Amino acid sequence: MAANGVIHAVDLHKRFGAVQALRGVDLTVAQGEIMGLLGHNGAGKTTLVDILSTLMPPTAGTASVAGFDVTGNPEEVRRRIGVTGQFASLDEQLSGHDNLVLVARLCGASRAQAGSRADELLEAFGLRDAGRRKSVTYSGGMRRRLDLALGLVGHPEILFLDEPTVGLDPPSRIGLWEMVEELTRGGTTVLLTTQYLEEADRLADRITVLEAGRVLVTGTAAELKSRVGSGSISFRLEPHGDPAVAADALSGAGFPPGARTARGELTVPAGGSADLATVIRVLDTVGQNVTEIRHSEPSLDDVYLALTGAESREPAPAGPPHRESPPTGRRYTGNPQETM
Ligand SMILES: Nc1ncnc2c1ncn2[C@@H]1O[C@H](COP(=O)(O)OP(=O)(O)OP(=O)(O)O)[C@@H](O)[C@H]1O
Ligand SMILES: [Mg+2]
Incomplete structure (x- = not known):
């Protein structure tokens, strides 16, 4: 088992009617690892x-x-995992405390053990004061935290977190990240789905990018970033500058072809911030002055765009109605780390 990983999937397919949701997914997650599933x-x-x-x-x-x-041994699996779903699964008519006690009792704890585990988790998730009121009165972030606490009741060896920080404010998000890191220090294995590149970058030891039911790539954030080169230099010319002259000069100096961004800036791939001075000097020799210039490291967002840009997003041909409405926009928030 150890050689194969604590989580080991081989060629998984899943079809919902005409919708092919998974099309041959392989995944291996090692003990104590945080695997980020991005898509x-x-x-x-x-x-x-x-x-x-x-x-x-x-x-x-x-x-x-x-x-x-x-499929063969689901109850053994269930005994070892904790799950926090994308949609909170608590009983709204019960208090946070009673939700936790209920789950602890289902896990086989005595009444006293269940009560103390509930209090411990309420404390850890900042819900002590709200613990005795009905969870229907909780804010979205409080529900998320309670939901995560519910997933931890049985001290799971393996934790599945499906978009755990959606709807959390920045301090709660960071608090949750710290909690997940703390758990993995104790040996817990985590599979976490997220649409936040920042979250995958910060938390995950490795990232698997899923697209239309297939694995596009698996690797560390650094490995993924190295696939899109070493960054770029973006600059803006003075109003009377000539982008064509600038591009020719840079190409003559050995820079790969660049592009013009939506913001009217010019960008060229560049090895590092040391190239800033070269760009300025080359442009100066052809009478082009820059008003703004910076070097950007490749971001996970660049990787994501490079990998998924040409792919279709929805996996299925026309079929029965999909459960969700089509995506309306990207939620990726990873910012390029910019240096001047
Ligand atoms: N029960 C279902 N019945 C029919 N289609 C389904 C069902 N569950 C999922 N699908 C479809 O399978 C595909 C994958 O859905 P899934 O929920 O796994 O995506 P996801 O990556 O979790 O997306 P999101 O980021 O929106 O949560 C989608 O096309 C979805 O519409
Ligand atoms: Mg989902």
Whole structure:
């Protein structure tokens, strides 16, 4: 089992009617690792998590979690995992405390053990004061935190987090990241789906990019970033500058072809900030002055664009209505790390 990873999926397929949600997904997550699963709306992230957490069987392929087959031995798998879904699964009519006690009792804890585990988790998630009121009165962020706490009741070895920080304010998001990091220091393995590049960059040891039900790439954030080169230099010419003259001069100096951005800037691929001075000097020799210039490291966003740009987003041909409405926009918030 160890050689294969704590989570090990081979050639998973999942079909919903005419919708091919997963089309041959392989995934291996090692003990104590945080694997980030990144993908557009409809890429198949929740479907993969649902299969691995035994909520639904795959149409084809196999998967094991903690060494147990997810379809052959689902109860053994369930005993070892915690799941926080994309949509909170708490009982709104119960208080936070009673939700936690209920789950702890289902995990086999005595009444006293369940009560103290509930209090411990309420404290850890900043919900002590709200713990005795009905969770229907909780804010979105409080529900998310309670939902995560519910996933941790049974001290799971493996944690599945499906978009755990959606709807959290920045301090709560950071608090949750710290909690996840703390858990993995204790040996917990985490599979986390996210649409926030920043989150994947910060938390994940490795990232798997899913697109239309397939794995596009798996690697560390640094490995993924290295696939899109070493960054770029962007600059703006004085109003009477001539972009064509600037481009010719840079090409003559050995820079690869650049581009013009939507903001009217010119960009050229560049090795590092040391190239800033070269660009300024080359442009100066042809009478082109820059008013603004900066070097940008490649971001995970660049990687994502480079990998998914040409692919279609929705995996299915026309078929029965999809569960979600089509994506209306990208939610990726990773900013290029800019240096001057
Ligand atoms: N129960 C279902 N019935 C029919 N189609 C489904 C069902 N569940 C998922 N799908 C479809 O499978 C595809 C993958 O969906 P999934 O929910 O796994 O995507 P996702 O990556 O989690 O997206 P999001 O970022 O929006 O949560 C989508 O086309 C979706 O419409
Ligand atoms: Mg989802």
